[in-house]
Amino acid sequence: MIKIWLRNAALFMGFVVSSQTVKAQQADFNEVGRQMAIMLQNSHFARLPYDAQLSHRFFEEYLEGLDFQKLYFTQEDVDGFQAKYADRLHTLLLQGKSMQPAVEIYDVFRQRVAERTKQTDELLAGDFDFTRAETVMMSRKDAAWPKNEAEAKKVWALQIKEAVLAETLRRETLTKLAKEQGKDDPGAENLDPKKKIALRYKRLLASIQDVDDEDIANYFLSSVATAYDPHTDYMSFREMNRFKDGMKNELVGIGALLQAEEDGATVIKGIVVGGPADKEGTLKLNDRVVGVDSEDTGKPANMTDIMFMSIDKVVDLIRGTEGTTVALKVEPAGGAPGETKIIKIKRDKVELKDEQASGELIELKNAAGEMKKIGIITLPSFYADFDEGLTKSSVDVEKILNRLIAEKMDGLIFDLRNNGGGSLEEVRRITGFFIGSAPVVQVKNTLGQVQVKDSDDLKPLYTGPMVVITDRSSASASEILAGALQDFNRAVVVGESSTFGKGTVQQPMDIGRMLPLFAVKDKAGYLKVTIQKFYRPSGSSTQMDGVVPHIVLPSIMDALDVGEVHLNNALEHDRIRPAAGFRPEDMRSLFLPRLKELSQDRVEKSKDFDYVIQDILKAKDRLKKNRISLNIAERKRELAESEVERKERNAERRARFEKIAQEDAKAFKFFKVTLDDVDAGSPIKAYDPSSENDDNMRRAVDKTESLDDTPKWPTGLNPEKREAIAVVTDLIGLIDNAKMAGILKNDGEIR
DSSP states (O other): OOHHHHHHHSOEEEEEOOOOOOOSOOOOHHHHHHHHHHHHHHHOTTOOOOSHHHHHHHHHHHHHHHOTTSOSSOHHHHHHHIIIIITTHHHHHHTTOTHHHHHHHHHHHHHHHHHHHHHHHHHHTSOOOTTSOOEEESOOTTSOOOSSHHHHHHHHHHHHHHHHHHHHHHHHHHHHHHHHHTOOOGGGGSOOHHHHHHHHHHHHHHHHHSOOHHHHHHHHHHHHHHTTOTTOEEEOHHHHHHHHHHHHTEEEEEEEEEEEOTTSOEEEEEEETTSHHHHHOOOOTTOEEEEEETTOOOOGGGOEEOTTOOHHHHHHHHOOOTTOEEEEEEEOTTOOTTOOEEEEEEOEEEEOGGGSOEEEEEEEEOTTSOEEEEEEEEOSOBOBOTTTOOOBHHHHHHHHHHHHHHTTOSEEEEEOTTOOOBOHHHHHHHHHHHHOSSEEEEEEETTOOEEEEEOSOSSOSOOSOEEEEEOTTOOTHHHHHHHHHHHTTOSEEEESSOOOOOOEEEEEEEGGGGSOTTSOOTTOOEEEEEEEEEEOTTSBBOTTTOOOOSEEOOOGGGGSOOSGGGSTTOOOOOBOOOOTTOOOOOGGGGOHHHHHHHHHHHHHHOHHHHHHHHHHHHHHHHHHHOEEEOOHHHHHHHHHHHHHHHHHHHHHHHHHHHHHHHHHHHHEEEEEEOHHHHHHTOOOEEOOTTOOOOSSEEEOOOHHHHTOOOOOOGGGOOHHHHHHHHHHHHHHHHHHHHHHTTSBOTTSOBO
């Protein structure tokens, strides 16, 4: 699905980029499309034939991007578009005429959404019979398009019926939980289920209608790009600015977390500690922003009504240049109905500290009662400032690693979970911290030419025992690091069944530079194009296959279609020869057979991993059936069964977690290793990992979430992290024993 859906669904930080508001005439997107088509033919790794078959891909990607659940277009619509455009979109692009079909198709989509919204209001005005033996598909991704408008209305009626039933049951569940726990009922504060569903689609319709040529070009040209492969993309001017600033981990704005509410307002859900909004002090959590004057003119006519506006456009209104002021029209949380006030905030730089590298040091007693120190480095992404080079993840990781070494850690865990990648140069340097001067990654271009990228460091910074944790979200640069350390037998990889499987390299290209000399270049956007594939030092690509851990842990993600292999138009997996200079360490020094045996024994005895396996089987069964009942009695029976299971699990966990927490208190001591403390040369601070306090942001309390009485992981250690600590502790012990027995030399060589 293309970016329109991501924008509607996601939460966006109210941080904004430093850039002047562009008021000049925007680029001709017909010409932008023409130049992009030429760039794709000349630059994309796959060198796909530019023909009618590729044109059909453009067409299918655009329709799927707009209507991925096949709820709006009918087969009659699709047949009409197909006959008119499917075979010749590639030609229209080169002729500079692609915006005509893009706009025409989008206009029909907009019309269909308006029709479904009108039908929604009509359905909600009546009553629903939840006693029938009806079902609805959970996912229509692989379903056929409704053959005509009459069938589309039938399909839609079932969707709305399910939405009302789900919201009604959700409300009843909240009320029941609140009563059981003696807490305020959050359901009582919510809108009537029918009203809530009506507003949900009103917001959707508003976001679909509030588009300009740049938006439509973005949707269409993104579909053209992803027809080549999932990671080739068209990025609008706004998106490229956000991408660059996200890579810096520093943005310019007010420092607030925004969330779109279904009643149309934008609510303040978080305020960054020390950020502009926090320093100004007037804006509060749960305040509702209903208007924005981007330039603080003080004129009512310049206060833009943002009710039902998409979050990304609200952010665009708030963003501006460092040092300038934005005025927000706010309905104060807890204020009288209709009460509003104007809050003026000076924009400034905001550090995204939650997205920076961070460290921990754990002191623990091993099975022999010996005290060991385990260092943990968590890296959310391989970030880098592409413009000024002031921010680099490798510099931050190096600082934390050196501090952990100075604290005399006995083993290291490098946590790459949820790390989607980033800068190729940053991962190359970070890998060198552990293998020294050696091949980190190989990159092959479209001509088949292979370049080996070595690390910079002549000697590794750290040579001790090491574990890398991965999951399905570990992608791209994360897979380079995990794959290289695995190839060199330098670390034990622990995690979900595989990483994401993205083995391609993208390069952003400014399309404006390719436009004719006197053409308007403002907001032309960028083509982020796949130019290379990367390969591990051993010669295997991570494309599709990802990195398979040495020690695989059960995960609910195993039941879901997550990963490159499930994406449209993904490039194939292949191999090349091993890199010159690839000389792995002796695999025996990792003691993998024994580590796997010890881990498997723990996992088999783990009640939490047993719960995960049960959930995997249930999720697979539900997804296979792909049907959900619209019979309220059936749904209540299912909910009752789930509630019984939830309570049984929670009761079991409470008793067990209490014992584990008591044991942890005797066995563990935790210390934070932050970049601020490292830079200041401050002592590392002891902390309680079970505390959920966020030092970097004050967050609004969610009353619904507060009703979740599932016990928190003891000592803040989920099963995956706890197992990684156990594995690295085992590894330290096995290495120590091997050295004492004279089997292993101090340099890691097996005798």
